[in-house]
Structures are given as C-alpha cells and as structure tokens.
Amino acid sequence: MSSIWGQNLSSIAKNSRPSPIREMLAVIKQPGMISFAGGMPAPEIFPVDKFYEGAHLLKDDAANLLQYGTTEGYPPLKEFLATWTAPRMGRKVDHDEILITTGSQQALDLFGWAMIDEGDYVIVEDPSYLAALTVFFNHGAKFLGVPVDHLGMQVELIPGIIEKARSEGKNVKFIYTIVNFQNPAGSTMSIERRKRLVEISKKYNVPVFEDDPYGYVRYDGDHLPSIFSFHDGDGVIYAGSYSKILSPGTRVGWVTGPKEIIRNMTVFKQGTDLCSSPITQALVAEYCSKGYLDEHLPVIIDNYRKKRDAMEVSFEKHLKPLGATWVKPEGGFFYWLELPSINTNELFKKAIEKKVAFVPGAPFCPMEGSGLHNARINYTFSAPDVIEEGVSRLAEAIQEMGIPAL
Ligand SMILES: Cc1ncc(COP(=O)(O)O)c(C=O)c1O
Structure with missing residues (x-):
C-alpha cells in the first residue's frame, strides 16, 4: 500500500522528473575529480x-x-x-x-x-x-x-x-x-x-x-x-x-x-x-x-576566453585523433562534443573512474534516442592546466572503450 504521501500526491508530482544533473553532482564531488559537468562561473573572479x-x-x-x-x-x-x-x-x-x-x-x-x-x-x-x-x-x-x-x-x-x-x-x-x-x-x-x-x-x-x-x-x-x-x-x-x-x-x-x-x-x-x-x-x-x-564584464570575458582556448587546444591534441568533432563556441560556457562511435552514458562511467566528469548528451535531448553520442563540456570553472589534464583523462577513457586512434 502506498504511503499517506503517495496516495495524496498530485498527478503532476507523480509524473514529475528529477534533474539528472543535480543527481550526478554527488559523484562529481569526489576528491581529485576534474569537473566539466556543471554550468558554474569561476568563483575566483566574483567581484567580491x-x-x-x-x-x-x-x-x-x-x-x-x-x-x-x-x-x-x-x-x-x-x-x-x-x-x-x-x-x-x-x-x-x-x-x-x-x-x-x-x-x-x-x-x-x-x-x-x-x-x-x-x-x-x-x-x-x-x-x-x-x-x-x-x-x-x-x-x-x-x-x-x-x-x-x-x-x-x-x-x-x-x-x-x-x-x-x-x-x-x-x-x-x-x-x-x-x-x-x-x-x-x-x-x-x-x-x-x-x-x-x-x-x-x-x-x-x-x-x-x-x-x-x-x-x-x-x-x-x-x-x-x-x-x-x-x-x-x-x-x-x-x-x-x-x-x-x-x-x-x-x-x-x-x-x-x-x-x-x-x-x-x-x-x-x-x-x-x-x-x-x-x-x-x-x-x-x-x-x-x-x-x-560594465567594468567587470571584460574581466569575465578575458578569463573565460583563455579557458575556452585551452579547451580548444586540448581537444585538438587529445580528442581530434579519436574522431571527436565540435563547434568552437564564440562565447558562453559549453562545448558540445560529438563522439560518433561512443555511447556517452557508458563513457561517463569510464570517465568517473579516471576522475573526470562531464554530462552525457541524452538528457538534453527532447527526442528519444538523440544525444547518445554527445557530451556537454563546461570550461569556465577549471583553470587552463586543469582543463588540459581533464581532457587527456577523457581521451584515455575513450581509448579504453576500444576506439583506435586514427
Ligand atoms: C539556458 C539557460 N536558461 C536559464 C538558466 C537559469 O539560470 P538562472 O536561474 O541562474 O538565471 C540557465 C542556467 O544555467 C541556462 O543555461
């Protein structure tokens, strides 16, 4: 028999969806994890x-x-x-x-x-x-x-x-x-x-x-x-x-x-x-x-542009040889990687073992079956050297899934 709450919940609540990203945050907090998962600004540049x-x-x-x-x-x-x-x-x-x-x-x-x-x-x-x-x-x-x-x-x-x-x-x-x-x-x-x-x-x-x-x-x-x-x-x-x-x-x-x-x-x-x-x-x-x-915006832009550029260089070095493609963003917080032969839900588990986190593509896709080969990668939160290390870990995770370098 369902609980006093279960019996009385609204039909909207019964059908509501928890956010897969919020649920993922617990894993990401493990020590030593490099996180490309969230959508967070860099705290070191908050204009305190x-x-x-x-x-x-x-x-x-x-x-x-x-x-x-x-x-x-x-x-x-x-x-x-x-x-x-x-x-x-x-x-x-x-x-x-x-x-x-x-x-x-x-x-x-x-x-x-x-x-x-x-x-x-x-x-x-x-x-x-x-x-x-x-x-x-x-x-x-x-x-x-x-x-x-x-x-x-x-x-x-x-x-x-x-x-x-x-x-x-x-x-x-x-x-x-x-x-x-x-x-x-x-x-x-x-x-x-x-x-x-x-x-x-x-x-x-x-x-x-x-x-x-x-x-x-x-x-x-x-x-x-x-x-x-x-x-x-x-x-x-x-x-x-x-x-x-x-x-x-x-x-x-x-x-x-x-x-x-x-x-x-x-x-x-x-x-x-x-x-x-x-x-x-x-x-x-x-x-x-x-x-x-207006004074602070150039500070943010300068900080994130360097990180976006570090991510771009690391992608070229580590992921391009593995067949990954992407569009270089002109602003904002994210890259959307396309990894044609990789299921990114599986890659997520492997990446967590390597201590690097990202968000698999499927939850972002309203249509069933899309996004299975995509990964959302945030670059605003981590420092450029951490970005390089994280992307190289991601490449190792991809290689361990059996994708030969081209
Ligand atoms: C596209 C988009 N819309 C809205 C929001 C919500 O932002 P906030 O409620 O913090 O203003 C976000 C946050 O990441 C977002 O990416």
Missing part, C-alpha cells in the same frame, strides 16, 4: 569587494530592503535594466514590460504557468537546456524538437513541424530558443535565422521565448540583436540573468516582453514567492548603477 560596497544599504535603506518588496521588482533595478539592455532589445522598454525574477529559471516556470495546459506542445531545440525541458514537462508539456547546427536552431524546419502537428490536432503553444552560445550546443543563432524565426512566429501565430543568460559573455565577434528587437509586434518574450555575468547566488534574473504576458506572469509570481529578495535586487542595482558591471 565591489559587490560588498553596496552592503551599507542594509543599514541605510533597511526599512525598504528588510521589508517585502513589490512583485514586479525593485524599481531602480528595473530602470537600470531598461537602459542597459536597450541596445540589445532595440529600444528602452517600459517598466511594465520588465519583471524581475528569482533567477531566469523562474521566468521559465512562470511562463509555463501562463502558457501550458496538459498535453500542449512546445517547440524546442534538440538539444536544449535541461532545466527548461524539466520545468515545461512538469507543467504538462510535450516536445517537438528542432535540430541545432553551427548557426543555431534550424528554423526553416519549423513551418513543417507546426503544420504536421496541427494536422494531427496538436496544440503548439510556443517556441523556446537559447539564442546565444546555446546550452548545451554552444552555437549562436545567425541574424538571418533570427529574422526568419520572427516571420514564422507571426505567420503561424506562435510566440517565441528567447532565453539569453549567456549573451553578454561573448569572446569573439560582434553582439547580435535580440529576436525581440526584430519583432515589431508582440510575439517575443526575452529572459536575461545575472547568474553568468555577476553571481548565480544573487538569484536575480529578468524577463522582458509585452505588458499583457508580463502581467500574467506577475500574477503567478504573486502566488509563487510574493517577490524576489529586495536585498539582493538592491545590491545588484547598486553595483550596476556604479558602472561596476
């Missing part, structure tokens, strides 16, 4: 002193900051974001077009509340960000996957996918894309595809969720305008985050979009956490408005 300067606010503005805040977000932070993001968004957005969220993960959840009914379909990249797939799934969504190449989501396939789905009576609710330095694929959607996606969205009346936590962490080339900036109507919602450009511990993110959907999401936020922490919002706003964010 500059961030701490704002701590005086805890006394000086205690009456506001130790109190509940508004659900919509701390006004000075919204003002900063409206101005700071204007070049990317194509214009300065209004305050009621921005909602501050508890990390951009919450934007995904609130959007799920606002948009998804049980059995609805969401068009996602294949592969895609695991925790977005998880949260949409937990809201009852099913997925239609669109492959990703070096220019991002292959948007030209979307019309056919929507038409087929509709002819089968499926309800397609929105398109979810990670536009810059995709997690996990590392690729960036070209301008042509961004524009084409907007055309498709308008033609089929299917909105777009543009997720962009990595967009400001660009090592090479020029920043690209957001999909939001190409949509003169109201069909795109854009999520940003401080997690990769300042600190994930702040849990401060934002979502920009048409007033109507922002209002819907705000209503769900009222019932989720009432408001994001006024303390961290104020510390972030203070830090940013002193110009420290």
